Amino acid sequence: MGNLKEIKLKTLKFIYNTSYQFCYYVCRPRPKRVTFATMRNAKLVDNLKQLYDTFEENGDYELKAFCFHYDRSWKSRLLFFWYSLMSVYYVATSHLFIIDDYFFPLYSLKKHRKNVVIQTWHAIGTLKKFGLSLPNAQKSVIKPHTNYDWVVVNTEADRQAYADAFDIENSHILPLGQPMLDTVSKSSINLPPNHKKKLLYSPTYRSNDSKKVLTAVNDMIKATASLKEDWEIYISIHPYVNMKSNLPKLPKNVHLFQDPALVKKIMPKVDVFITDYSSLLLNFSYFERPILLFTPDYQDYSQEQGFYVDYFNYLHAPSFKQTSSLMTFINEDLSHVDLDYVRQLKQKNFPNQDGHNSDRVYNFLTSINRYGEQRL
Known part of the structure; x- marks a missing residue:
C-alpha cells in the first residue's frame, strides 16, 4: 500500500x-x-x-x-x-x-x-x-x-x-x-440592549476524522437543551469536513453551517464563543466577550497535533471536559466572568486596529x- x-x-x-x-x-x-x-x-x-x-x-x-x-x-x-x-x-x-x-x-x-x-x-x-x-x-x-x-x-x-x-x-x-x-476592526464591540443571546460553537478540524468532530457536535447540541435562558445556537463546521451524511436532527434554535464567511459575519453578534483549539477564538477576542474551551481530548490532540504555546496558560480561558459542566457554567457563572483574559488576547493579536x-x-x-x- x-x-x-x-x-x-x-x-x-x-x-x-x-x-x-x-x-x-x-x-x-x-x-x-x-x-x-x-x-x-x-x-x-x-x-x-x-x-x-x-x-x-x-x-x-x-x-x-x-x-x-x-x-x-x-x-x-x-x-x-x-x-x-x-x-x-x-x-x-x-x-x-x-x-x-x-x-x-x-x-x-x-x-x-x-x-x-x-x-x-x-x-x-x-x-x-x-x-x-x-x-x-x-x-x-x-x-x-x-x-x-x-x-x-x-x-x-x-x-x-x-x-x-x-x-x-x-x-x-x-x-x-x-x-x-x-472587517473585524470596523465592528462594534457592544451588543445592542435586549438582544437575543447567541452562542457560537466551532470545533477544530481533525484530519481524516470527521466522525470525532460530528460526535462532539451531537454532544453539544444535546447539552444545549439544558440552558436556562433562550439561546440561539450557531455551530460552524470546518469546510473540509464531509457533511453529506450523519447530519443530526436540529432543534429550531440550533443552526448548523459550513461557511467560513458566515462565521465571520455572525461573530460581532455573538455573546459567547466556544471551541476546543480553533484560532477563531483569537479573532473573537476583539469583541471582549467570553471565550470558553471544550477540550475533552486535549491529551490526545496535544500528542497528535501539538501547540506552539502552553495552551491553557496562554489563553487563561475557562475550560471544560464535559458538556454538562460547560452548560452549568453558562447558566450560573457566565454573566459575571472576569474578561481580563480576553482583553489580553486582544492586545496580543490586534496590534493594528486601523x-x-x-x-x-x-x-x-x-x-x-x-x-x-x-x-x-
Missing part, C-alpha cells in the same frame, strides 16, 4: 509539473494577472476576498478567482485532479498567485521566479501547530508548503512559527496584519516586479 501511494504521488507530481512547464513556456506569465486561489471554499472569503476587493478598487490588474471546495467526499476527490490541472495553468500564467491554505498541486512544481506565490493563511496567531511543524510532515514524497515566495502574518510574534511551518526565511515573512481583520491591513499587503505586493524581486 505504501509503495502504491508513493507511485501515485510521483505520477501526480510528474503530471502537474509537466503541465505547469508547458503552460509557462507556451502561455507565458502575464505581468498584470493576479490570481486568488483556494481549495477550501467555493468562493473567495476572508483574506482572499478582502485582498481581491483592494486590488479591484486600487489597481489596473487582470484579476482571477480560482475556487474549489475540497470536502473529502468521493465526488470531491474525483474532481480534485481536474481542478488541480486547472490551477497549475493559473500558477504558470500569473504574476501573483495568492492562496490561503494548503494547495497540493503547487508543491509538485519546479516553479519559476516570474510566478510569485503569496501564502496568506486562513487563520491568525500561533496556537496549534500546522504545516511542516506537524509530526512526519516532511516525510511526504511531495513536500508540502513549498514554493512560497512571501507569507503574510498578523503580528511580529508570529514570524518564527510560520518560518518553521513553511520552511521559509524569516525575512520573507510579512507581519503586515491579516486583511480579514479589517482597518488598513489589506492596504499594507496590497502596497507591498504591488511593489514586487514580475521577477519576484522587491523594488527598493
Whole structure:
C-alpha cells in the first residue's frame, strides 16, 4: 500500500509539473494577472476576498478567482485532479498567485521566479501547530508548503512559527496584519440592549476524522437543551469536513453551517464563543466577550497535533471536559466572568486596529516586479 501511494504521488507530481512547464513556456506569465486561489471554499472569503476587493478598487490588474471546495467526499476527490490541472495553468500564467491554505498541486512544481506565490493563511496567531511543524510532515514524497515566495502574518510574534511551518526565511515573512481583520476592526464591540443571546460553537478540524468532530457536535447540541435562558445556537463546521451524511436532527434554535464567511459575519453578534483549539477564538477576542474551551481530548490532540504555546496558560480561558459542566457554567457563572483574559488576547493579536491591513499587503505586493524581486 505504501509503495502504491508513493507511485501515485510521483505520477501526480510528474503530471502537474509537466503541465505547469508547458503552460509557462507556451502561455507565458502575464505581468498584470493576479490570481486568488483556494481549495477550501467555493468562493473567495476572508483574506482572499478582502485582498481581491483592494486590488479591484486600487489597481489596473487582470484579476482571477480560482475556487474549489475540497470536502473529502468521493465526488470531491474525483474532481480534485481536474481542478488541480486547472490551477497549475493559473500558477504558470500569473504574476501573483495568492492562496490561503494548503494547495497540493503547487508543491509538485519546479516553479519559476516570474510566478510569485503569496501564502496568506486562513487563520491568525500561533496556537496549534500546522504545516511542516506537524509530526512526519516532511516525510511526504511531495513536500508540502513549498514554493512560497512571501507569507503574510498578523503580528511580529508570529514570524518564527510560520518560518518553521513553511520552511521559509524569516525575512520573507510579512507581519503586515491579516486583511480579514479589517472587517473585524470596523465592528462594534457592544451588543445592542435586549438582544437575543447567541452562542457560537466551532470545533477544530481533525484530519481524516470527521466522525470525532460530528460526535462532539451531537454532544453539544444535546447539552444545549439544558440552558436556562433562550439561546440561539450557531455551530460552524470546518469546510473540509464531509457533511453529506450523519447530519443530526436540529432543534429550531440550533443552526448548523459550513461557511467560513458566515462565521465571520455572525461573530460581532455573538455573546459567547466556544471551541476546543480553533484560532477563531483569537479573532473573537476583539469583541471582549467570553471565550470558553471544550477540550475533552486535549491529551490526545496535544500528542497528535501539538501547540506552539502552553495552551491553557496562554489563553487563561475557562475550560471544560464535559458538556454538562460547560452548560452549568453558562447558566450560573457566565454573566459575571472576569474578561481580563480576553482583553489580553486582544492586545496580543490586534496590534493594528486601523482597518488598513489589506492596504499594507496590497502596497507591498504591488511593489514586487514580475521577477519576484522587491523594488527598493
